[in-house]
Amino acid sequence: DLAVVINTLEEEFNIYREVGGEYSAVLSQDVHNGFQKNGKEAPQLTVHPLLIPQNQFCVMSLDPDTLPAIATTLIDVLFYSNSPKEGALPSQDLDCIKFFSFSLIDGYVSLVMDTEAQRQ
Known part of the structure; x- marks a missing residue:
């Protein structure tokens, strides 16, 4: 559950998302994991x-x-x-x-x- 992960990490980290080239703070209440409020799953593919x-x-x-x-x-x-x-060989x-x-x-x-x- 993405909202739970965000909620857990936001205690220690500031979490941001990029929207149109600008960064905005992400809060756990703003994350919904792709589900609509009526309980039906939104058709959304994430790769x-x-x-x-x-x-x-x-x-x-x-x-x-x-x-x-x-x-x-x-x-x-x-x-x-x-x-x-720095300077380490890739091999x-x-x-x-x-x-x-x-x-x-x-x-x-x-x-x-x-x-x-x-x-x-």
Whole structure:
């Protein structure tokens, strides 16, 4: 549920959306996940490109009560650590665990990964 994700993240982050080249703040009450108010689902297709970053991690489970305290650190680790350093050769392989998707829903962190990454 996008509204729950926005609500969880807005405690720690300012979230913006780009509309016509301008950035405007996103609040959880402004996000409706594509559903109409009469309860019928709006016919809307959303396609997300898949990009696997070079810094890839595996989080199997997380106590939802601890999430607010570690949200900033978790996102920093997932998306900003082990980034290629300036001057590093592109062929250098980073020692990391791969994942394919990261989602934060109602206080839970979910990652989709391959079986090799799960064994590691």
